[in-house]
Amino acid sequence: MQRVLEVSGLSRIYGRGCARCAGETGPAFERNVCPACGSVVAVHDVSFHLLPGEILGIMGESGSGKSTIVKLLNFDETAGGGQARFFDGERTWDLFGLNSAERRWLRDNRMGTVYQNPHLGLNLDISAGGNIAERLLMNNVLSYREIRERAVQLLARTQVPADRMDEHPRRFSGGMQQRVQIARALVTNPPLLLLDEVTSGLDVSVQARILDLILELQEVLKISMIAVTHDLGVIRLLASRTIVMRYGRVVEAGLTDQILEDPQHAYTQELVAAAL
Amino acid sequence: MRPKRARAPASHGFGFLDENAKREVRRALMKAVAIPGYQVPYASREMPIARGFGTGGLQITLSMLGENDTIKVIDQGSDESVNAANLRKFFTLVCPGVAGTTRTQDASIVQTRHRIPERPLRSDQILVLQVPYPDPLSFVEANGARRSEMHGSANYARLWTKLYEDMVTFHEIAISHRYPARIAGHYVIDPSPIPRWDVPKLNMAACLYLFGAGREKRIYAVPPYTSAEPLSFSDVPFRVEDFKDARGERHRCARCGSAGTFLDELLSPDGSRTFQCSDTDYCSQILEAKPCKGS
Amino acid sequence: MPTLRNLSPLPYNEAGQPVLRIAGLGKEFYLHEQGKTVPSAKGLSFEVRAGELVALVGPSGAGKSSVLKCIYRTYLPSSGQILYRTEGGRELDLAAAPESEILALREREIGAVTQFLHCLPRQSALDVTARPLIRLGESPSIAREKARQLLSRLGVPVPLHPIAPATFSGGERQRVNIARGVIVPRRLLLLDEPTASLDPAARDRVIGIILEEKQRGAAIVAVFHDLAVAGKLAERTIEIAQPVIPEDISADLNSVIPAKAGIQ
Numbered sequence: 001m002q003r004v005l006e007v008s009g010l011s012r013i014y015g016r017g018c019a020r021c022a023g024e025t026g027p028a029f030e031r032n033v034c035p036a037c038g039s040v041v042a043v044h045d046v047s048f049h050l051l052p053g054e055i056l057g058i059m060g061e062s063g064s065g066k067s068t069i070v071k072l073l074n075f076d077e078t079a080g081g082g083q084a085r086f087f088d089g090e091r092t093w094d095l096f097g098l099n100s101a102e103r104r105w106l107r108d109n110r111m112g113t114v115y116q117n118p119h120l121g122l123n124l125d126i127s128a129g130g131n132i133a134e135r136l137l138m139n140n141v142l143s144y145r146e147i148r149e150r151a152v153q154l155l156a157r158t159q160v161p162a163d164r165m166d167e168h169p170r171r172f173s174g175g176m177q178q179r180v181q182i183a184r185a186l187v188t189n190p191p192l193l194l195l196d197e198v199t200s201g202l203d204v205s206v207q208a209r210i211l212d213l214i215l216e217l218q219e220v221l222k223i224s225m226i227a228v229t230h231d232l233g234v235i236r237l238l239a240s241r242t243i244v245m246r247y248g249r250v251v252e253a254g255l256t257d258q259i260l261e262d263p264q265h266a267y268t269q270e271l272v273a274a275a276l
Numbered sequence: 277m278r279p280k281r282a283r284a285p286a287s288h289g290f291g292f293l294d295e296n297a298k299r300e301v302r303r304a305l306m307k308a309v310a311i312p313g314y315q316v317p318y319a320s321r322e323m324p325i326a327r328g329f330g331t332g333g334l335q336i337t338l339s340m341l342g343e344n345d346t347i348k349v350i351d352q353g354s355d356e357s358v359n360a361a362n363l364r365k366f367f368t369l370v371c372p373g374v375a376g377t378t379r380t381q382d383a384s385i386v387q388t389r390h391r392i393p394e395r396p397l398r399s400d401q402i403l404v405l406q407v408p409y410p411d412p413l414s415f416v417e418a419n420g421a422r423r424s425e426m427h428g429s430a431n432y433a434r435l436w437t438k439l440y441e442d443m444v445t446f447h448e449i450a451i452s453h454r455y456p457a458r459i460a461g462h463y464v465i466d467p468s469p470i471p472r473w474d475v476p477k478l479n480m481a482a483c484l485y486l487f488g489a490g491r492e493k494r495i496y497a498v499p500p501y502t503s504a505e506p507l508s509f510s511d512v513p514f515r516v517e518d519f520k521d522a523r524g525e526r527h528r529c530a531r532c533g534s535a536g537t538f539l540d541e542l543l544s545p546d547g548s549r550t551f552q553c554s555d556t557d558y559c560s561q562i563l564e565a566k567p568c569k570g571s
Numbered sequence: 572m573p574t575l576r577n578l579s580p581l582p583y584n585e586a587g588q589p590v591l592r593i594a595g596l597g598k599e600f601y602l603h604e605q606g607k608t609v610p611s612a613k614g615l616s617f618e619v620r621a622g623e624l625v626a627l628v629g630p631s632g633a634g635k636s637s638v639l640k641c642i643y644r645t646y647l648p649s650s651g652q653i654l655y656r657t658e659g660g661r662e663l664d665l666a667a668a669p670e671s672e673i674l675a676l677r678e679r680e681i682g683a684v685t686q687f688l689h690c691l692p693r694q695s696a697l698d699v700t701a702r703p704l705i706r707l708g709e710s711p712s713i714a715r716e717k718a719r720q721l722l723s724r725l726g727v728p729v730p731l732h733p734i735a736p737a738t739f740s741g742g743e744r745q746r747v748n749i750a751r752g753v754i755v756p757r758r759l760l761l762l763d764e765p766t767a768s769l770d771p772a773a774r775d776r777v778i779g780i781i782l783e784e785k786q787r788g789a790a791i792v793a794v795f796h797d798l799a800v801a802g803k804l805a806e807r808t809i810e811i812a813q814p815v816i817p818e819d820i821s822a823d824l825n826s827v828i829p830a831k832a833g834i835q
């Protein structure tokens with residue numbers, strides 16, 4: 001089966017780095033910080049792949065490097081090492097070998113990112129419809145009426161009512177903000193969607209509805225997604241396959257039900273046993 | 277260029293700016309003309325007027341003036357406002373041989389703040405506009421590096437979004453002066469605080485338009501016969517001021533009677549309002565052309 | 572160590588190759604925190620052909636459910652092979668197959684009815700049942716109609732169909748579970764205690780459905796606690812028995828199977 005994304009040897013170090021960084025950090029040492037040079041090894045030698053139409057879970061606690069992976073894939077940060085290939089229909093992109101114009105284009109057109117903090121994924125000072133319009137206007141949809149109509153449709157996809165489209169998301173509840181964020185991420189119908197802790201911090205009932213929405217969208221639109229979370233419940237609900245990260249490394253990878261019911265690695269066993 | 281006549285101890289050569297300064301500005305001008313709408317950075321010199329009073333336009337004009345040029349300066353359409361008059365005198369003082377004029381058709385260079393003359397300029401004329409804020413993206417993005425990136429990839433989505441938001445809130449685009457215009461299909465410029473009325477004059481004109489922002493240190497240009505399209509939605513056509521009164525009739529200039537010019541609204545001491553051509557020279561020439569009334 | 576005893580051999584169905592061949596399957600759990608290995612199944616071998624049902628019986632905790640989970644790959648087998656012949660005729664070892672293959676097989680060919688109803692919360696019983704069919708491309712209205720029929724057949728009253736199963740009784744949930752498990756015709760069905768918590772009438776309906784599945788040609792591996800039911804349905808019955816084990820390991824056995832730790 002042709003994969004959507006193939007990542008190998010992904011690394012990112014904050015700081016100047018040294019020869020001892022890789023060998024003296026990680027789950028075996030229970031630290032990210034290199035004892036020799038003080039650099040933070042956020043991610044080291046991470047490899048995984050994403051299958052078409054699936055949701056891959058990346059699970060880990062703080063400092064695991066899970067959010068860094070999202071930032072490396074959507075070019076918020078620059079990778080220090082490794083390769084990422086994005087198979088987009090007819091084209092294959094070598095993500096870390098692109099120039100800035102190509103990166104911008106890919107990020108604007110073929111990827112969507114939804115963040116935990118709506119400030120990062122939304123412009124809170126323009127209307128909800130305006131947030132959608134901005135992405136339509138990137139692609140030269142230039143009739144005002146058409147923009148309005150498309151914005152209504154796209155917001156309806158994530159159940160944001162039309163009568164709120166002219167309000168500023170600053171005034172929305174957390175759950176509604178996430179809905180606008182998701183709608184905005186999906187404007188260009190990207191084949192790849194990155195979800196970074198999208199329900200953390202929301203009320204439990206709201207979380208549930210957002211997760212249901214994500215599943216629905218995934219089934220209807222058949223988008224491939226990567227869901228980063230620390231929450232086992234979210235992983236169980238969303239992801240068919242999961243990788244478990246700790247101190248910047250992958251400690252276990254497999255089918256989600258297997259990870260949760262027959263964890264092999266000591267840390268995974270600890271995580272699963274600790275789940276409330 | 278050497279001065280023809282030396283005045284009492286001149287600390288400058290012809291055109292006030294030293295030759296290297298002029299060279300830099302000219303190179304910036306050439307680059308601006310070669311890349312229509314692109315904001316060329318340059319090292320804006322100290323001028324004998326304060327920033328915000330036209331130092332950018334001043335440097336451009338001084339770099340171009342030659343002995344046989346004729347200079348017209350207007351401010352809000354008028355040759356006689358304090359700033360316009362002072363600048364005109366300054367030019368004739370530091371550029372011996374250069375004559376000043378108020379007649380648009382007689383000028384080789386016209387320097388202006390906030391208006392474009394009503395009379396269309398010819399291909400042998402240059403209009404120099406004084407610009408306070410060169411970057412239309414500063415409406416929507418505070419970070420200069422990001423603005424450069426947006427210009428570079430012609431990504432004006434956020435500017436368009438501002439127009440969309442205006443439509444949502446006001447049902448029309450709420451920009452009156454500094455209306456953004458797309459030049460030659462790529463860069464969007466801030467045409468300086470000229471009214472909407474003047475923006476169509478930029479499109480496919482015979483003359484060269486040069487824009488100088490002295491405080492912000494940018495120069496840009498709209499070359500002759502270049503497209504300049506004000507940003508608008510395909511179903512929301514760009515409109516200019518219509519000067520219609522409450523009954524729907526077009527106001528006329530109280531001085532020359534014209535119904536086809538940009539009008540200033542004046543309040544009389546008795547509280548009544550009159551309208552008058554903003555372009556005083558144009559108004560005067562219309563008056564001159566009328567047959568004399570009375571004896 | 573758990574051992575097996577072949578209880579009631581019946582003539583093999585000779586038409587065609589076995590759908591499933593288990594060879595020397597062993598499963599043990601290593602608990603890092605305690606530093607202990609806990610055994611589950613060991614040395615298990617059997618075959619299932621199309622239209623056959625192999626029953627696994629034995630006392631609680633002996634590892635019967637583990638066998639099913641190993642086949643479904645919820646557990647990673649520690650040793651042995653799980654050779655499955657796909658619809659396309661390929662034989663592959665489920666214990667070693669890549670995840671994408673397993674996911675594809677679970678989508679289409681291999682179905683499992685677990686002991687507890689894991690399903691998306693906030694979804695009606697009808698939608699839970701219809702979902703596997705819709706995922707394969709069936710139109711939602713047809714899928715829901717089939718679901719409705721199946722649930723009714725299993726005795727789940729129509730008023731319950733639009734309600735989320737979270738509030739159902741154990742028996743009702745079990746029936747939704749079964750409906751969901753059989754709505755898509757599977758090549759291999761894994762049933763974990765399908766008749767537990769059902770009254771005799773419901774049990775008979777379930778038995779009826781299992782018989783139909785067999786007639787359709789499904790290969791079935793089922794765990795039964797009720798030997799009589801196993802006898803009615805199985806071509807072969809395998810007893811997975813526990814030998815006598817020391818007291819302390821017993822305690823570990825109770826904590827090792829995470830299914831009981833409540834992370835359903």
